Amino acid sequence: MGAVERYAAPLSLAEALDLLRAGDVTIVAGGTDLMPQSHSGKVRFGSLLMNIRRVPELGGIALEGDTVRIGALTSITDLLESRLVRERLPIVAEAADHFASEQVRNGATVGGNVCNASPAGDMLVPLIVLDAAVELAAKPNGAVETRSMPLREFLTGPGRTQRAPHELLTAVRVPLPPPGFVARFYKHGTRPALDISTISIGIGGVKRGDKLENVHVVFGAVAPTPIRARATERVLEGRPLDAAVIEAAAEAAHDEGRPISDVRASAWYRQELVRNMTKRILAHVAFG
Amino acid sequence: MSHSVEIEFRLNGVVRRAAVPAAMSALVMLRDVLGLTGTKYGCGEGECGACTILVDGASVNSCLMFAVDCDGREVTTIEGLAADALAERLRRAFAEHGAVQCGFCTPGMVIQASRILAQHPHPDRATIQRGLEGNLCRCTGYKKIIDAVAAAAEQS
Numbered sequence: 001m002g003a004v005e006r007y008a009a010p011l012s013l014a015e016a017l018d019l020l021r022a023g024d025v026t027i028v029a030g031g032t033d034l035m036p037q038s039h040s041g042k043v044r045f046g047s048l049l050m051n052i053r054r055v056p057e058l059g060g061i062a063l064e065g066d067t068v069r070i071g072a073l074t075s076i077t078d079l080l081e082s083r084l085v086r087e088r089l090p091i092v093a094e095a096a097d098h099f100a101s102e103q104v105r106n107g108a109t110v111g112g113n114v115c116n117a118s119p120a121g122d123m124l125v126p127l128i129v130l131d132a133a134v135e136l137a138a139k140p141n142g143a144v145e146t147r148s149m150p151l152r153e154f155l156t157g158p159g160r161t162q163r164a165p166h167e168l169l170t171a172v173r174v175p176l177p178p179p180g181f182v183a184r185f186y187k188h189g190t191r192p193a194l195d196i197s198t199i200s201i202g203i204g205g206v207k208r209g210d211k212l213e214n215v216h217v218v219f220g221a222v223a224p225t226p227i228r229a230r231a232t233e234r235v236l237e238g239r240p241l242d243a244a245v246i247e248a249a250a251e252a253a254h255d256e257g258r259p260i261s262d263v264r265a266s267a268w269y270r271q272e273l274v275r276n277m278t279k280r281i282l283a284h285v286a287f288g
Numbered sequence: 289m290s291h292s293v294e295i296e297f298r299l300n301g302v303v304r305r306a307a308v309p310a311a312m313s314a315l316v317m318l319r320d321v322l323g324l325t326g327t328k329y330g331c332g333e334g335e336c337g338a339c340t341i342l343v344d345g346a347s348v349n350s351c352l353m354f355a356v357d358c359d360g361r362e363v364t365t366i367e368g369l370a371a372d373a374l375a376e377r378l379r380r381a382f383a384e385h386g387a388v389q390c391g392f393c394t395p396g397m398v399i400q401a402s403r404i405l406a407q408h409p410h411p412d413r414a415t416i417q418r419g420l421e422g423n424l425c426r427c428t429g430y431k432k433i434i435d436a437v438a439a440a441a442e443q444s
Contacts, residue, residue, distance in 0.1 A: 003291075004291050004309070004310040004311050005291050006291055006310075007291060007293045007310040007356055009356070009359065028354055028357070030352075030353075031352050031353050031354050031357065032334055032349070032352045035313060035333075035334075035351065035352045035353070035354070036332070036333040036334065036352070038311065039332060039333070045311055049310045049311065049354075049356075051354065051356060051357055053357060077346070100334070100422070101334075101337065101421045101422020101423075102347060102400070102403070102421070102422055103334065103337060103340055103347050103348050103349045103400070103422045104334050104349065104352070104422065106346040106347055106348050107348045107349065107352060107353060194334075194335055194421065194422060
């Protein structure tokens with residue numbers, strides 16, 4: 001463990017960004033990932049431990065035009081309790097419902113799950129299905145500046161993102177899905193609660209008759225980051241969801257990831273799961 | 289050694305001040321700094337729920353929470369729950385239904401059960417099971433624990 005020389009709990013975004021600019025800062029929100037990572041030595045604390053939990057600009061879930069802004073400090077429980085999320089972004093609520101345990105859901109934040117950038121991060125898959133973007137703030141020259149980028153570009157590897165050290169992830173922005181949009185999330189673990197995903201799958205698209213359009217297929221835990229499954233999407237795009245198309249999509253899905261073998265599953269098993277569960281989800285979307 | 293931070297918060301209804309290292313967990317603060325050993329250290333990584341406490345009414349794993357983050361908040365541990373009528377029902381129900389074997393998971397189970405019953409005064413069995421997902425009992429006495437929570441709910 002590195003030695004923390006200073007602790008700060010800023011009360012505004014501007015104050016937090018000033019502290020970040022000074023350098024060597026470890027950011028803490030819920031702590032649910034940071035605490036075990038610091039114990040295992042995976043994370044070394046910076047000289048300043050900055051608790052962002054009291055920064056009001058980072059909270060809240062709000063509809064802004066045709067975008068849902070989910071503040072970085074939104075807890076997984078907040079997502080589950082939000083009518084806006086349940087009604088307009090049900091795949092996000094579905095993933096939140098499969099997230100760890102109640103104790104962890106009460107502490108863990110959306111911003112933390114995104115910045116932790118685990119290949120198996122539960123919220124990442126549904127958010128990428130929905131084309132979510134991240135909002136980043138910095139204060140390089142005395143004024144707060146923000147930028148935005150697609151979540152799938154923001155994630156660059158296990159624990160790695162495009163966030164610069166002086167930047168703070170302030171929110172995730174999710175465009176409201178169009179009418180007719182359907183989506184499903186599936187997570188595989190050996191028990192319902194608290195398991196890190198062996199694999200996870202999110203599939204979304206606009207259903208017109210028996211066809212899916214603007215198809216988004218996302219797999220978690222089969223590559224260094226959650227991935228868009230482009231070959232699988234091409235098989236599905238605009239074609240009737242019949243048995244032959246579903247079979248072809250499942251075959252494409254099998255070859256899409258480059259999973260590793262670890263304590264949770266072998267690479268072979270992960271690929272089999274992806275094939276079979278893709279088939280199952282598509283059957284639900286087609287007939288359910 | 290880690291930098292020490294002065295914090296002030298309500299612990300079981302009483303205002304407490306403490307000086308804690310910035311990287312210390314709330315669990316270590318409760319047990320080693322404040323001497324409240326009812327909250328247990330099980331796994332240290334949020335898997336077992338033995339360290340469950342209430343912070344502003346929501347249950348959290350105190351082993352995953354930074355002690356400094358208690359500043360300005362309302363913290364309830366198993367010791368503080370004892371004064372509560374709901375907790376008294378839970379205590380009796382756990383005793384009557386044999387829901388305690390070695391007892392190590394019990395403080396976390398009772399805190400989490402109180403959270404379940406605060407949110408769902410008349411939960412069905414599935415709701416109780418779902419609510420206790422984050423609490424492990426290695427004596428595997430789950431059936432009796434669930435029976436006890438259900439019984440405590442019925443009396444409300």
